[in-house]
Amino acid sequence: MISEETSEPVVSIIVPVYNLEAYVDRCLESVAGQTFGRFEAIVVDDGSCDGSWAAIQRHAAADARIVAVHKENQGVARARETALAHARGRYVCFLDGDDWWEPDMLERMVAAIEEEGDCDMVCCGYTRVSRTYRTAVPERNLGVMDGDVFLQSVVGHEIMPALWSKIYRRELFGESLCHYPMPMGQDLLLNLQIGCRVARVRTIDYVGYNYLQRAGSSIHRNKLTFDYCKKFAECVDDIFARNAGAVAPERAEFLSLVSGLWWYVGYISKSSNSWRGSDELAKKLHEMAPRYRKALRTIFSGKQLLLFRLDRWRALRPAVIALSTVFRWGESIKRRLAR
Structure with missing residues (x-):
């Protein structure tokens, strides 16, 4: 022992x-x-x-x-x-x-x-x-x-x-x-x-x-679904509500936007996922994003923000799928070359 x-x-x-x-x-x-x-x-x-x-x-x-x-x-x-x-x-x-x-x-x-x-x-x-x-x-x-x-x-x-x-x-x-x-x-x-x-x-x-x-x-077992994006956004909002004295309201709004946008872009980047741009969460993210456009550019890549902007229109869902596939291939090749 x-x-x-x-x-x-x-x-x-x-x-x-x-x-x-x-x-x-x-x-x-x-x-x-x-x-x-x-x-x-x-x-x-x-x-x-x-x-x-x-x-x-x-x-x-x-x-x-x-x-x-x-x-x-x-x-x-x-x-x-x-x-x-x-x-x-x-x-x-x-x-x-x-x-x-x-x-x-x-x-x-x-x-x-x-x-x-x-x-x-x-x-x-x-x-x-x-x-x-x-x-x-x-x-x-x-x-x-x-x-x-x-x-x-x-x-x-x-x-x-x-x-x-x-x-x-x-x-x-x-x-x-x-x-x-x-x-x-x-x-x-x-x-x-x-x-x-x-x-x-x-x-x-x-x-x-x-x-x-x-x-x-x-x-790897769990699939990123739209319902999960909504549930996660609710958890984040709950955290900032319970810590209202620690984070200013506008700051909490921005951080909630960043969190929601991160997961939602991950969702729309998957070719198997359906378009949900008319859902309440997606509309809220699209409404908030222009107010923080400059700050979001320091956090998200141009590719991510492009996919998100195109997601606003259902007719452009095939374009989002095609672009996200090309982006994934590019990242995969980059990782392999870096090894």
Whole structure:
């Protein structure tokens, strides 16, 4: 049994697991092998049907810093809630059960947040990994930003909106934080709420998180539908309504527009999706966009904004499909050449 100052962990690591028998060993081995050892890893098995729970128990028996928790299947949002209720660390990190860390991940992240003593969170880069390639994705805007800039960076996907590849002060995850059980984007919704309450966020030039691309993951299983776009927009509006004192009304309107536009452009870019330009959400986005035309150009590409403008007319739906297909091919070729 490994003993490592388990009474006062500096970092609580939150690891949700569901049917990840083939991946969880590598994940937890990367945790146990960290050069920074003052942590607790709270691993929540969300009612797995495979051998995940047995694997988690093996790691917990070998390392006292790993805490195994089993619960009925309710989804990743509830699994994280369960883990956070057990957390004792000064800081919190998130790690998905099919991903893994570089050995110095915790050491670098703790050093970064403590070096800037008044920062509430730190973000680093990640590596996108598949069977055929590895691509490092570093954070682009290095340095320190305030909560308002972080909010725009998250809704515009300029900063990776996931909870992983970040370290947070634990007090940010208070009782007022709402865990929306959305099939996609629930990390973004949490980061939006955190952005409403943080003073300073730091991004560092370090790539320590390995993000596995696999066909069975939730992001690949769930299809982006128009109903999902509407539901997500309602969640964003609810967040800004509940944090009205933290974000000015006009600013909240702009950030809601950016969020809605991001998901809706993703929807219209898929050739299998039907035209929904006459729907209330689409009409609202088209109505609001001209008021923020200059600001939107700093967030969205010209290609994205062109598709959105053409979407206003049903007769141009074939043109939107053709252009989005060409754009996807171009991006795919660019990524392959960059490897």
